[in-house]
Amino acid sequence: MEVAVIDRVIENIRSLPIKCALAAISGGVDSTTAAVLVRRAIGDRLRAVFIDTGFMRMNEPMHVRESLKDILTIEVIDARDRFYRELLGLSDAEEKRVRFRETFYTVLSEVAREYGCDWLVQGTIAPDWIETRGGIKTQHNVLEQIGIDTASKYGFKLLEPLKEFYKDQVRELARALGIPIGIVNRQPFPGPGLSIRAVGELTLEKLDVVRRATQIVERRLEGLGLSQWFAAAWEYDVVYSEDLSRMVSGLGGLNAYLFRVRATGVKGDSRSYGNVVLVRGDPGNWGLVYDLYRYLGASPDVTHVVYELMGRGSGRYFVSIRAVLTEDFMTADVARIPRGMLMEIAQEVLINDDRVAAVGYDVTPKPPATIEYE
Incomplete structure (x- = not known):
């Protein structure tokens, strides 16, 4: 079943007019699986980055890059000072999430322009946009589903190959793709990280x-x-x-x-x-x-x-x-x-x-x- 699903997802990606796609990697199973799927579809036209927001666990950027070195080449972007300027001193949970989202995508927009990428790959899954639409909490990686036009605001189109899947389904796909088991079973870590x-x-x-x-x-x-x-x-x-x-x-x-x-x-x-x-x-x-x-x-x-x-x-x-x-x-x-x-x-x-x-x-x-x- 997973092979058929993977083939379908890859064909859908290949049908898109992608010049270059930028993948925002967190080290979790969602973003990694999305990036690997896109890489299989478009090869070296995928560029993968890890944004160090300053809200990560100890040694996380280097751990993620090392863990995935056999399947993805990842560049670490140090944006800690920028995120600190924007978020330190905030108290309200939703304000933190919204401010994080704005800063995160502004940074990614700049990186995408530098690389000449016209698409952004995200590991958005179904619970992310369901909870955001329901008003439970703002997931930082939910944009189009709440009416944000990323092409006009950030300069890239969104590619979210997993947006209709749930976590258990994504793990099955990851195993079938040969993603390291340490990543497959890695517990979820929120996009805003330790800030929340x-x-x-x-x-x-x-x-x-x-x-x-x-x-x-x-x-x-x-x-x-x-x-x-x-x-x-x-x-x-x-x-x-x-x-x-x-x-x-x-x-x-x-x-x-x-x-x-x-x-x-x-x-x-x-x-x-x-x-x-x-x-x-x-x-x-x-x-x-x-x-x-x-x-x-x-x-x-x-x-x-x-x-x-x-x-x-x-x-x-x-x-x-x-x-x-x-x-x-x-x-x-x-x-x-x-x-x-x-x-x-x-x-x-x-x-x-x-x-x-x-x-x-x-x-x-x-x-x-x-x-x-x-």
């Missing part, structure tokens, strides 16, 4: 906290068969909620607090930007932790519920561990990770960064939460 995992006001310090915590969380949870696992960080600024504490009073010695920051969720088919609840205390039975969202997520203003694993008396930031299982990324279940493992990860994060005051585990499925926080 540094929740709330975007600062260089918060980015550094997220980057360090991400390295620990990804390493410790790798190999468990998870769909996505990462760390996010925001200010450890909470206020006690008597109403929410009452909702979990029957689950043991638990209390609920509200963070100052807000996060994105899904209510029905639309976007919700609401409260992040912190739960502290001993649930008695660890399994009850995974029921917290059933009690607290029913509140219309709550989008994420996080259970505090470990804390200390000093530090400015809270680190949240997020780990989910999903087939299509439209819905997702919380991964039930042993308490001991989570406590070890929390301890390592605290030991390695004295700016972190506490570490928790997000126990909210999608919906009512989104997988990311912004």
